[in-house]
Amino acid sequence: MSERESKQKKAHKQEQKVIPVNTKAKDTFFKKVYENEERQRKLASFLLGIEAEKAATANVRPVLFGNKENDFSCLCDDIFYVLTEAQASVSPNIPYRLLEYATAGLRSMVDSEQLLYGRRRVYFPIPKLYVLQVGLEHKKEHLPQKVQYDMHLSELYRSATEKYGEEAPKPDLEATVHVYDFRMTLEEVLSYIEQGDLPKRFEAYDNDMRNYALVANGITYMQRTEKDARYKMPSNRTTVAEYLELLLERGIFVDLLSDKEVCDMTMAQFSRDDILIYQGREEGREEGREQGIKAFILDKVEDGVASSTIIQKLRKHFALDEDTAREYFRIYGKSE
Template sequence: MSTANRKYKDSVFVDLFAEDENAKENFLSLYNALHDTSLTATERMKNIRLDQVLYMAFYNDVSYLVDNKIIVLAEHQSTINPNMPLRCLEYISRLYETIFESKEKYSRKLLNIPTPEFYVFYNGEEPFPCDKILQLSEAFTEKIKEPNLELTVKVININRQNRHPVLENCKTMYEYTVFVDTVRRWKKDDSQNGFQKAVEECIANDILRDYLKRKTKEVVNMLLAEYNYETDIAVQRAEEREIAFADGSYQAKLETARLLKQLGDSTQKIIQVTGLSAMEIEKL
């Protein structure tokens, strides 16, 4: 996929495992760590990443066709989205559409469909289990033992303190987590030049050294885009919480006013207790 005409920004995670000149080697190392395999033939891998499906304003996902499997990876540096199974369902449906022609689906011959696997790598700062499985059926209105449709997403906490086996078995992923930790530390210490200094420290400490030396400017720009994206998400969530709190508080006042009115209290007393207006109380 050419980077020249991209409307949206890649994350460092995506560039490292999907777009960089060494991305296939990096991804295959991660694949081997996840599956306890030792594949080496990167030429048999195919990058089949889709645009603007999992994340509409920021590229944070990777997908490859390898070893008769479709592997979909995503990174979360903020809280885990519980709707990832639903989003992955949409993603894999579109991927299958690109792999098979429409007429093939009407053939009398059974199609051989690559097996999908979905992973989310979490390296946020909030506590989260080392491993967790998210299931599409958890969102179903009606809970049944054997749902007709299921999709599972494996969430792996790659923060270093969790010592997940994938970090021991994939050098690139381990160094990436060290890089993320370094970026966070420098961003807190130096809001103006933190990203540049984090890159310089990692190069000096032989963390993603070759990658960062080749792409220092690009990486800093990607970090800026990531930071802005995460900030936007945080602001949106804060606003949602404030709205929800305000709505809940207002509803509680209305319920209190309704109860006091039923008990025969005066409008003036209800105004004093709830802070509602006389007109709002009269409408109850």
């Protein structure tokens, strides 16, 4: 071994092994699932097809997400896994958001500015970026044909082809996000609850990610049966609590869903956004709509969500134009 290789190996051994945990991140069912070291190993093994010898949970100090609840990161065999859960529609901007998130995690491994700008090489774990997409869709054509697909940062760049033709510059910065999309139609969720039928595209994924999606999608569906006529009440279950019992019977997250405290937390977590959204959607109750918008904004501000994201969600959930959404945020968006 050369002297240079020996120095590199020594420096590699001295690198920081564990990324600081964000203790302020809210406890959620997503975090409960992956705080278990064995599940971390299984996740790493599934994503890369390798056996992970050890795993260290690392909820990275968020940058763009604020106090984002459903982001999980871990180190496994010098690989830095960044996994975020996304609900409802797929955001085309997720590659950039995860790039910032991963960069924040890597930066937290450097003990000082002096080390970062010094002559000694800093060794980082290999970042891998993933999205677990859950949610309900009313139209089947809105769903992908396959569960797994990739999104690229380069898809967000402006095109220079028209101006430069074949000589258009290629970007020097790229990031690939591996998406596991477990969204379901209303008919698919109802069929799963009543018959235990899984969408055919789900069959190859017998793992915690699929099970998490079944928990999230099923709870969301059950909560909306009393608010929206498009959600047909299942013949065998009428409440969220009964749906969680059904999941137990089917052997899904038995260790977690057997715990009443975890179940209560989970139901509260998935109901919060729905309650806020539907409170503001009630037709003929302008006062209720106003209070719903206010509560929605304050909740997102408390979670540290970026103002641009809050405005975007206001437009989507309350059918507001951009100027109106911005005005609501100006009025209610100040932390109390």
